[in-house]
Amino acid sequence: MVTLRTKELRRIHLTLDGKPVLARSGQTILDVARENDVYIPTLCYSDKLRPLGTCRMCLVEIEGTAMPVTSCTTPVSEGMVVHTDTANLDNLRRENLKLILTRHPYNCPSCDINGACELQDLVYRYDISHQDMHAYQIKPADFGETPWATPLITYHPRRCILCGRCVSACTEIAEVGVLAYKGRGSDTIIASTEPNEFGRECISCGECLASCPVDALVEANGQPKGKAWETKKVKTICTYCGTGCELILNVSGNKVTHVSPSRGGVNQGALCAKGRFGYDFINHKDRLRSPMIRRDGYWEEVNWDVALDYVADKFAAIKQREGADALAGLSSARCTNEENYLFQKLFRGVLGTNNVDHCARL
Amino acid sequence: MAGLAASFGSGAMTNTIAEIENTDVILVTGSNTTEGHPIIGRRIKRAVERRNAKLIVIDPRKIELVKFAHIWLRPLPGTEVAWINGMIHVILNEGLWAKDYVAKRTEGFEELCEAVASYTPERVEAISGIPAQELTRAARLYAEAPKAMILYAMGITQHSSGTDNVKALANLAMLCGKVGIEGGGLNPLRGQNNVQGACDMGALPNTLPGYQKVTDENVLASFQQAWGTGVRLSNRVGMASTDMTKAILQGTLRGLYIMGENPVMSDANASEARKAFEDIEFLVVQDIFLSETAQLADVVLPAASFAEKDGTFTNTERRVQRVRKAIEPPGQARADWEILADLAQRLAMRLQVNMPAAAGTGQSFGSWSYHDAEAIFNEAARLAPAYAGISYERLEQGGIQWPCPSKYHPGTPILHSQRFARGLGKFFGLEWNPPAEMPDEEYPFYLSTGRIRYHYHTGTMTRRSKGLNRIAPEGRIEINPQDAQPLGIVTGERVRVISRRGSVEARVRLTERSAPGMVFGTFHFSETPINQLTNDALDPVAKIPELKVCAVRVEKIKRAELAALQPAIAEMGVDAC
Ligand code: SF4
Ligand code: SF4
Ligand code: SF4
Ligand code: FES
Numbered sequence: 001m002v003t004l005r006t007k008e009l010r011r012i013h014l015t016l017d018g019k020p021v022l023a024r025s026g027q028t029i030l031d032v033a034r035e036n037d038v039y040i041p042t043l044c045y046s047d048k049l050r051p052l053g054t055c056r057m058c059l060v061e062i063e064g065t066a067m068p069v070t071s072c073t074t075p076v077s078e079g080m081v082v083h084t085d086t087a088n089l090d091n092l093r094r095e096n097l098k099l100i101l102t103r104h105p106y107n108c109p110s111c112d113i114n115g116a117c118e119l120q121d122l123v124y125r126y127d128i129s130h131q132d133m134h135a136y137q138i139k140p141a142d143f144g145e146t147p148w149a150t151p152l153i154t155y156h157p158r159r160c161i162l163c164g165r166c167v168s169a170c171t172e173i174a175e176v177g178v179l180a181y182k183g184r185g186s187d188t189i190i191a192s193t194e195p196n197e198f199g200r201e202c203i204s205c206g207e208c209l210a211s212c213p214v215d216a217l218v219e220a221n222g223q224p225k226g227k228a229w230e231t232k233k234v235k236t237i238c239t240y241c242g243t244g245c246e247l248i249l250n251v252s253g254n255k256v257t258h259v260s261p262s263r264g265g266v267n268q269g270a271l272c273a274k275g276r277f278g279y280d281f282i283n284h285k286d287r288l289r290s291p292m293i294r295r296d297g298y299w300e301e302v303n304w305d306v307a308l309d310y311v312a313d314k315f316a317a318i319k320q321r322e323g324a325d326a327l328a329g330l331s332s333a334r335c336t337n338e339e340n341y342l343f344q345k346l347f348r349g350v351l352g353t354n355n356v357d358h359c360a361r362l
Numbered sequence: 363m364a365g366l367a368a369s370f371g372s373g374a375m376t377n378t379i380a381e382i383e384n385t386d387v388i389l390v391t392g393s394n395t396t397e398g399h400p401i402i403g404r405r406i407k408r409a410v411e412r413r414n415a416k417l418i419v420i421d422p423r424k425i426e427l428v429k430f431a432h433i434w435l436r437p438l439p440g441t442e443v444a445w446i447n448g449m450i451h452v453i454l455n456e457g458l459w460a461k462d463y464v465a466k467r468t469e470g471f472e473e474l475c476e477a478v479a480s481y482t483p484e485r486v487e488a489i490s491g492i493p494a495q496e497l498t499r500a501a502r503l504y505a506e507a508p509k510a511m512i513l514y515a516m517g518i519t520q521h522s523s524g525t526d527n528v529k530a531l532a533n534l535a536m537l538c539g540k541v542g543i544e545g546g547g548l549n550p551l552r553g554q555n556n557v558q559g560a561c562d563m564g565a566l567p568n569t570l571p572g573y574q575k576v577t578d579e580n581v582l583a584s585f586q587q588a589w590g591t592g593v594r595l596s597n598r599v600g601m602a603s604t605d606m607t608k609a610i611l612q613g614t615l616r617g618l619y620i621m622g623e624n625p626v627m628s629d630a631n632a633s634e635a636r637k638a639f640e641d642i643e644f645l646v647v648q649d650i651f652l653s654e655t656a657q658l659a660d661v662v663l664p665a666a667s668f669a670e671k672d673g674t675f676t677n678t679e680r681r682v683q684r685v686r687k688a689i690e691p692p693g694q695a696r697a698d699w700e701i702l703a704d705l706a707q708r709l710a711m712r713l714q715v716n717m718p719a720a721a722g723t724g725q726s727f728g729s730w731s732y733h734d735a736e737a738i739f740n741e742a743a744r745l746a747p748a749y750a751g752i753s754y755e756r757l758e759q760g761g762i763q764w765p766c767p768s769k770y771h772p773g774t775p776i777l778h779s780q781r782f783a784r785g786l787g788k789f790f791g792l793e794w795n796p797p798a799e800m801p802d803e804e805y806p807f808y809l810s811t812g813r814i815r816y817h818y819h820t821g822t823m824t825r826r827s828k829g830l831n832r833i834a835p836e837g838r839i840e841i842n843p844q845d846a847q848p849l850g851i852v853t854g855e856r857v858r859v860i861s862r863r864g865s866v867e868a869r870v871r872l873t874e875r876s877a878p879g880m881v882f883g884t885f886h887f888s889e890t891p892i893n894q895l896t897n898d899a900l901d902p903v904a905k906i907p908e909l910k911v912c913a914v915r916v917e918k919i920k921r922a923e924l925a926a927l928q929p930a931i932a933e934m935g936v937d938a939c
Contacts (some may be wrong), residue, residue, distance in 0.1 A: 024694050120744065130675045152830075175407040179871040201426075203400065221414025221828050234688035237675050239668040242552030243379065243401045244677025244761070249669055249688040256669055256689060266677065272400030273830065281667070281826040282689075286651055288664035289693025298660070304694065308705050311619075311661055314644045316712035318617040324596065328606055328615055331565035332622030332698075333554035336685060338738040340556070340563035341571060343621060345651075346706050348564075349589040350715050354576050354600030358565045359558075 014080040029071035030058055040084050041093060041122055043100070044073045048269060049172055054164050056096050057122065060084045068092060094126045094142055095158055100161050101133060103186070104214070111159075111215050115228030118213035119161060149192035149202035150176050152277055153209050154216050157189045162218035166190060166208035173270050174207040176200055204273040210261050219244045219258070221280060226252025235262055238275040239334065244317035245265065245275050319351060328355035365519075365528025366548065369536070371784025372573075376547030376777040377511060378679045378763070383409045385545030387503055387510035391420040391531075392442075392517025396427055397550050399678075402513070403427065416507070418500050422810070423882065426876045433500045436877055439625035439808050440797030441490035443523060446530035447478040447794065448486030449501040450537060454478065458505035460539025467782065468536050470789035477791030489794065505538045509545035516553060517810075523797070526852070536787045542778040552678040555668075559676035562749070562764070563742060567600030572746030576600070588745060592716040610638040614624045617644040621698055622665065624653040633864050648701060651826070664695035672735040674757065676764070680774075682752050683761035699738060700754060706730045735882065801879065805861060805913035807845070808880040838871040841880040841916065846872050851918050859883070861914045879915060 010025040016038055023032040033040050044055035053073040060071040068089060071082075083089070101123065108114050137197040148155040149170075164181070165189060171177040176199050182191040192202060209217040210361060225231075234253040237244055246265025250258040256279050261269040291307030292299045302310075318326050331343040340358070347356045367373035382388060382405040387391035388490050396403030403426070405704040410430045419431040428434045453459050453476060464471055483494035504510050512535055518527045531548055532541075540546035552558055574581040582595045601609060603625070609615035611634070618639075626636050639645055639658040647659040656662050670691040676682045691697070707730050710717045717730060732738050736754045743749040748764040751771045756762060762773040776784065801808055839859055841851070851857060853872045858865050859881065868883065876882050 017392045023815075042620050089694050113701060175411065203396070205400065211732055232688070234669075234686050236668070236686045236688065237555070237677075237683045239555050240398050242557055242678035243399050244555065244675060244681060244683055245401055246683070249717060251688045254822040265683075266679070266681065266761075267401045270401055271402060275401075277772055278827045278830050279669075281650075281690075282669045284651075285561060286826060287667075287692045287695070288650060288652060288656075288662060289695060291694065292662045294660050294662075301875045304696070304704070307661055307663060308701075308708050311646050311663075311705060312712055314707035314708060315617055315619075318644065319713065322616055325598070325600075326614065328609075328617070329619040330603055330606070330623050330625065332619065332620045333552075333557040333558055333560045334668075335556065335560070335698050336668075336671070336735065337556065337559040337563050337676060337682070337742065338673045338735045339621070339702065340560045340565040341742040342699050342702045342706075342738060342932075344564040344570070344740075345589065346702055347586075347593055347619075348570070348576075349591045350706050350709050350713065352593045352596055354596050354598060355606075356565055356600055357567050357603040357606075358560045358629075359554075359603055360627060 009161075012078050012080075014076055014078070014082060016082050017084055023076045025076075027061055027076050029069075029074050029076055029080075032072065032076055033060075033082075033084060033292065038084055040071050041125070042072060043118060043122065043161065044165060046165055046169075046213075048115055049165060049168045049211065052164050052168060054162065055100065059089055059091055059092055059096075061089060062119045066081070091179055094128070097122055097126050098132055099126060100106050101128065103158070104161060105158055106130065106133070112218060112225045113228065115217045117215065146189055148217070149208075150204040150206075150224065152204050152220050152273065154220045155190070155207065156216050156218065159214050160190060161214055162188055162190070163213060164190075165211040165213065166217060169207040169211035173211070174203065174205045176205070178202045179208060204277070205271065206273065206276040207270060210271075210276070217280060219277065223257065225250070225279070226255070226257040231257070233260070237265075238271070247271055247275055249279070256280075302354055323349050325354035325355060327351055327353055328357075331356060331358040333358050365525040366532060366550065368525075369529055369532035369788050369790065370541070370548075370778055370782050372777060373550075373561075374777070375549040375551075375679045376541060377545070377549055378681075378775045381545045381775075382406055382511060382513075383413055383415075385409065385415055385507075385509045385511045387416045387418065387507035389418045389420070389500075389504055389510065389512045390427060391514050392516075392519070392527075393513055393515035393551050394421070394423065394425040394427075395513065395515075395551065396425070398515060400555065402551060406430070406513075416503060418503060420500070421876045422474055422808075422880060424877070433496065434501065435492045435496055435500055437490040437492050439521070439810055439880065440800075441682070441794065442518060442527040443530050443792050444481065444486050444489040444794035445492055445497060446527070446534055447481035447792065448483055448490075448492075448497050449504070450474065450530075450534055451478045452483060452487075452498050453500035453505045453534075453537060456502070456505075458502065461538045463539035464537060467542075468787040468789060470791070472840040473806070474533055474537070474789040477793065481794075489708070504534070509543060510538070510540050511546055512540075512548045513551060514549070515551040519550070523795060526790075526792050530792050532787070533789050533792070536789065541787065542776065542782075544776060547776070550678070555677070556675040557884075558678060558680060559674070559682075562676055562746060564746075565692070567602050571742055572748055577889070584746065590716060591710070593713075607635050607638040610642045616642065617646075618642055619646045619648070620655060620659075621648045621702075622650075624649075624655045626654040626658065648698060649912060663701055664691075664693065665701065666691035666695050666697040670695070671699070673697075673699070674735075674739060674754075677761070680763045681761040682757065682766075684754065684757045689750070697735075699735060703730045703732055744789060748771045757929075799862075799913050801913045805915045807914050807916060809859065809861065809912050809914040810880060810882050811884065838883075839868045839916075840871050840873050840876045842874065842876045842878045842880070843872045844878045845881075845916075846870065849916060849918055851916070856919045858917045858919055859914050860917065867919065881914065 012025055020034050030040055041057045043057045044052040051072040053070045058071045059068040061068050061083040065215045108120055146155050146157050167179045170179045178192050179190055180193055182189055230252055234249045238247055245267035246262040248260045248262050249256050250260055259276050259279050261271055263269050290301040292301050329347045331340050344356045348355055379402055407430055410417050417431045418433045419427050420435040422436055422439050483497050487494045512531055535541050535548045568576055570585055577597055586595050645659045646661045647656040648663040648665050649656050650665050650667050668685055669688045672687045673685045674682050675685055743752055751766040751768040752762050763775055766773045851870055855870055857870050858867050
């Protein structure tokens, strides 16, 4: 929850759909509604970002105010009487959603985030069909290939609903700020500002992609993400640098198909390019699949029994012949604590040497 | 981390990453944070842009953070002790030091005063090239801030004087009373995900789990009893990784087991390392790919990646965190711990080592029949006091920072807050010594190595990521335009970089990031094995090779030679430009 202002906290009383509720100063109507389990549809709102107020899906009525207001940007005030669920609002939101859809193609079945799309959820909820859309007789504007700030991400302007979340994410989460709206009216797209070496420069972190509510920003590796409803999510820790960011591996079948941000961790949900995009080594075809012994210069694939007996024979022989200190082990700063512990236990407790180290020095 | 351990008694980041956003002054040196640790770099930017923290960057390279810095000092490489002594000199001279703190919590103050007396800003300017005034400004800013945090990385430690560099920074931090407070401290940023954990768990030649010394007979006795293998534990300090190459070449080291490392690429003076691994009698490599090192092995064992196993990593701020298995490993590959346990049992049979039957009683950990990673963790936590209060169950609620001595202990975000781990913090009087190899007529440039944001270490993983490899497909040598001009080099051209130990070829990029007189290369790329050039002169204590400074010369590759090279370049899939 990104509150608008947090200077002084006062209690505020308001009425939400006929019920009295208590709020704190600085909260928006949307914040209070969510806290009280009152549903208001949103599209541009993300609780990781400051409210944008661009999609107008979150309209509510305030008694004594002539026009509905966007609840995600309107702070609560004492004595406010708010209605979130009226026939008028329903109608307005539905029309608004149709307007948003005039730009967006209707091809959910072949879309990568089918089943996990915020726009699709709303279209379903408001039951908008092809018929509804034909009434408008609007052909979506035709955009050619549009490059993004980084070659790791492909931008599909036709799918973009111009909510502006990516623009905010690039500034507020990535701390970079290279994205902006470009063009006017139905030609509007999101584009990167001109890069220059010592100005702001895209760092390919993918925060923009992670914040997109639709599938307008796609990983450029061309791999399918797997169906949302068949995807398992596993929270774990990044395998690259010592920061130790928390991330979520999305697994479909026996394949890691995608990395999504977690909500917490030392990284507060943010990730860098390695953490977010550097997962495809996991299912890489070069992965070693079988133990191998080199015989006469050729690799021979063997099973575990053969390989480990061979290693044990050789190590035991060297120890018996020249003593334990003729053996050494290099453990790994990439392996787990458990594995490092066992590794040194093996060398010290079984072989009897302190010749154990890892490459931390490098 | 020997320097930190000597000064404070514990060699780890003293404070937490989150505190970066809650401090007044951040001093970053020897860390290109936005490339090496992007998410920590992001915190620094936030601190500067949203919290009005002041940033001091001290780095020979014009790194990205320089854009955010209030003061940027550009010392010559290898002059760290000199400029740190210089800052201390200024702080003492102007009476800006924390007198109470120094009196109550430290020792060796006189020694420090004596040692820095001759490091006037003017003398430091002559050594390091930092203008005297600028150094003074930086010293004042740091000393006068209520809270100030120092962050450093390999740019400080990868020198033949690395241990001294760290001690010097510790001197500075203690003198100003900035250790043991929130938003302060001296904070090494660890390069690899679990360096901290590997050290904690005793993957070091001189310490058992929990930094207990192998030379301490009481410690040995307790481990001997706990493990119950009947093997006499050695009280001789073992061999450091950097000594192993030499021991192989001398014939004293006959069998080597490497788990998940690629020293042929990462070692300083990599050509010698390669020769050693070709020579050794028996080499086992356990890894997820057939790395450059694995290609030289006698036996290769396929391991599981981090996504295919359970366990824990300990991050740079001492936070123990859970790693969770998401998928099955490919083919016959197995988790490293499963392989080790299996091998241990086979070795025990051959060496007549005891393997007491399954523990259960909790007293003896000799059995190697671990049910899962958690069983191993529990055993390690029993033997490493700082981990004693941590369990998988607690980690479900989030990571815990050690020391965490008991079950209800919340963990320790800030070290040394009441007293130093060694009691009193210790000042060391340090003298600056020039780097082991300085540029001269024949090799006129400094070479410095480092990382770029898109790749990791020797690249075995990131180079196999299509996206990351496309965005940064090759290792470029960075050189200042001033230096490139007389050599007739333009961006994109191929050059040869030559040191006393070897030569590599690569394309160049002209950039102001590199200081005049300095070239920079990364070690992620096997086509450009930059560590063939670097110096393996070691820091005598920490045994860290001097990867950050060595002398090289740069040559343009002639057209005719280039034509001969063309087919090879095409084969590598690098487009000629
Ligand atoms: S990848 Fe990161 S830096 Fe680049 S545009 Fe997206 S959010 Fe901004
Ligand atoms: S690309 Fe996505 S996040 Fe950005 S404006 Fe378009 S729909 Fe919104
Ligand atoms: S996501 Fe990036 S910053 Fe975070 S641990 Fe991974 S590599 Fe490091
Ligand atoms: S959610 Fe409020 S305007 Fe989009």
